[in-house]
Amino acid sequence: MxxxxxxxxxxxxxxxxxxxxxVAVHSTALGQAVGGCRLWHYADWRDGLDDALRLSAAMTAKCAVAGLANGGGKTVVAVPPGIEPDPALRRAVLDDVADTITALDGAYATGPDVGTTPADMAVIGERTPHVFCKPAQHGGSGDSSPATALGTLAALRAVRRRLHGTRTLAGARLSVVGLGSVGLRLARLLADEGADLLLSDIDPAKRAASDELGATWVSPEQALTADVDIVVPAALGGVLTEEIVPRLRCAAVVGPANNQLATEAAGDLLHRRGIVWVPDYVASAGGVVNALTVELHKGTPDEARERVEAIEHTVADLLATAEHRHVTPAQAATELAQRRLTGAW
Incomplete structure (x- = not known):
């Protein structure tokens, strides 16, 4: 074991x-643990447990690297195949989640994740104060997707500068894999920047976005292996496999999807191929940075945006450190998180 x-x-x-x-509480060394509430189908509930353990540890690293006074946690509701939560079951699930969080006596607060929304957080908030990203009318910061997209854009600027000496993304060729709430917002930000975009999603209905943004529509596999400057994973995790990485034709991989690496070996292979990979928990930190700054730490929206945009500097520092010490950006991020967790700044 x-x-x-x-x-x-x-x-x-x-x-x-x-x-x-x-509910997995990974660390409260820096403060209250935080992490999203995932409502998802699993063939076995223990697969949900694996997700909770892995994602909560990633949240600890995300908060530490972002300089937040919080640790990492995660809620997973493991829904068996074939069961689709109707409104009554959904309400029951959210009340059960709230009671479970209450039992932790403030050690952990939850927010939205795959399968849940800010409106769901308002329901959870009826039974526990340990929740964030409620709708604005309920006193929360609302949907975290815009801030997550903005933070990913900041990370992309840092990588663009590192690779090409300019932070502008105009003319850069990027492939966005996944057009969910974050991916679509990010694609729109990139289109506004003047980037040359390839877009993909497993849902063919999302193809309309490529017409709207003047982008090229491709399949998810084509998007991963296209000849582009940067691949932007923005769907579910595990896309960077030991089979896919040798086929990549990009200079960097930077995106908001969680758990992009299928295995540690895939990460090593990226490094050997000279492909810059910014850890997903660094690139995707904007949503949690915004929500925690506004809701838990009572900062202003301007202060929250400034902290989200500071992800550009965080990534730039990590890339510089990695190059100087001849390690990967992932190793540099891990070491930074460990220093902050142990107080050895």
Whole structure:
């Protein structure tokens, strides 16, 4: 059995929903643990547990590298195949999640993730104060997608400067893989910048976005292996496999999708091929930076935007450190997170 480095993991069968409710608290060394609430289908609930453990650890690193006074956590509701939560079941799930979070006595606060929305956070907030990204009318910061997209744009600027000596993305050729709430917003920001875009999604209905933005529509596999400057993963994780990486024809991979590397070996292969990979937890930090700055730390929207845009400087510093020390940007980010977690700045 592999070692468990989480502070606590709470697994319950929801008293109302009957579904597995999993909350993993990885670290509170820097402050209250935070992380999204994922409502997703799993063939086995233990697959949901694996996601919760992995994603909560990534949140610890994300907060530490971003300089936030928070640790990492995650909620996963493991929905069996074939069950689609109707409004009654969804309400039951959210109430079960709220009760589980309450049992942790403030060690962890949750926000939206795959399968949940700011409106869902308002429902959870009826039973616990330990929630963020509620709609503005409920006193929250709302949808985190715009800030996540803005933070990813900042990361892309830093990489563009590193590769080409300019932070502007005008004329850069980028391939955006996944047009969900973050991916589509990011594609629009890039189109406004004048980038040359390839767009893809598993949902063919999203093709209309390519016409709207004057972009080229391709399949997800074509998008990953296209001859572009930067590939931007913006869907679910695991796209960078040991089979795909040798076929990449880009100089860098920078995107908001979580858990982009299928294996550690895929990351090593990226480095050997000279492809810059910015860790997803660094590039995607904008949403949590904005929400926590506004909601938990009571900063102004201008202060939150400034911190989101500072991701550009964070990435630039990581790339410089990686080059100076002959390590990967991922290694540089891991070391920075560890220093902050141990107080050795």
């Amino acid at each position: 592999s070692s468990l480095d989480h502070e606590q993991v709470l697994i319950r069968t929801g008293t109302r929903s009957g579904l597995p409710i999993i």
